[in-house]
Amino acid sequence: GAVVSQHPSRVICKSGTSVKIECRSLDFQATTMFWYRQFPKQSLMLMATSNEGSKATYEQGVEKDKFLINHASLTLSTLTVTSAHPEDSSFYICSASAGGSGANVLTFGAGSRLTVL
Amino acid sequence: AQSVTQLGSHVSVSEGALVLLRCNYSSSVPPYLFWYVQYPNQGLQLLLKYTTGATLVKGINGFEAEFKKSETSFHLTKPSAHMSDAAEYFCAVSEAGGGNKLTFGTGTQLKVEL
Numbered sequence: 752g753a754v755v756s757q758h759p760s761r762v763i764c765k766s767g768t769s770v771k772i773e774c775r776s777l778d779f780q781a782t783t784m785f786w787y788r789q790f791p792k793q794s795l796m797l798m799a800t801s802n803e804g805s806k807a808t809y810e811q812g813v814e815k816d817k818f819l820i821n822h823a824s825l826t827l828s829t830l831t832v833t834s835a836h837p838e839d840s841s842f843y844i845c846s847a848s849a850g851g852s853g854a855n856v857l858t859f860g861a862g863s864r865l866t867v868l
Numbered sequence: 869a870q871s872v873t874q875l876g877s878h879v880s881v882s883e884g885a886l887v888l889l890r891c892n893y894s895s896s897v898p899p900y901l902f903w904y905v906q907y908p909n910q911g912l913q914l915l916l917k918y919t920t921g922a923t924l925v926k927g928i929n930g931f932e933a934e935f936k937k938s939e940t941s942f943h944l945t946k947p948s949a950h951m952s953d954a955a956e957y958f959c960a961v962s963e964a965g966g967g968n969k970l971t972f973g974t975g976t977q978l979k980v981e982l
Binding site for chain 2: 755757760783785792793794795796797800844846848857859860861862864
């Protein structure tokens with residue numbers, strides 16, 4: 752079946768540095784990828800929709816300059832947390848869609864846990 | 869706007885007992901409804917989905933859910949819990965044809981005891 756790989760699974764960084772998280776579709780081409788943020792004991796909050804070859808669409812309240820998304824190919828989307836601060840510590844999850852309008856084709860990555868010291 | 873409410877952040881059942889995880893949704897248009905399971909440090913795995921047609925949907929691992937429009941509910945059930953069912957369960961809703969944008973509930977942690 753479809754597999755989505757996220758890297759790194761865990762990352763610890765110092766405040767003020769930038770961190771890049773990769774989301775790869777391993778055996779299918781993903782025209783659309785979604786980035787979610789999950790706080791402890793809370794639900795997944797959609798941050799942005801990443802479309803290959805075009806600018807990402809951010810949800811209301813998500814800082815575009817803070818969370819840079821690049822979807823340069825049909826198999827890779829990256830999320831860069833710029834000038835990270837402790838409040839950015841969270842679990843970030845991506846999902847990928849092979850196409851179509853039905854959410855039944857979404858495949859989720861295993862998530863990346865970011866800790867900002 | 870859509871929303872999902874999952875009643876009970878923690879549910880504990882005995883092995884072999886019925887599992888019932890509650891989900892109510894709010895949507896101004898016909899919804900697509902989903903249940904996902906998340907094991908520790910893993911991504912989300914689709915258990916089952918309702919899009920159109922039969923309102924009782926069967927998923928993997930013996931789970932099923934029934935779409936009840938009059939109650940705006942999509943509760944998840946399993947007749948007999950197994951230890952391996954212990955995980956976090958998320959209910960989600962999207963608009964029909966909504967381009968894969970999912971709105972998730974806050975999740976229910978299922979504990980299965982011997």
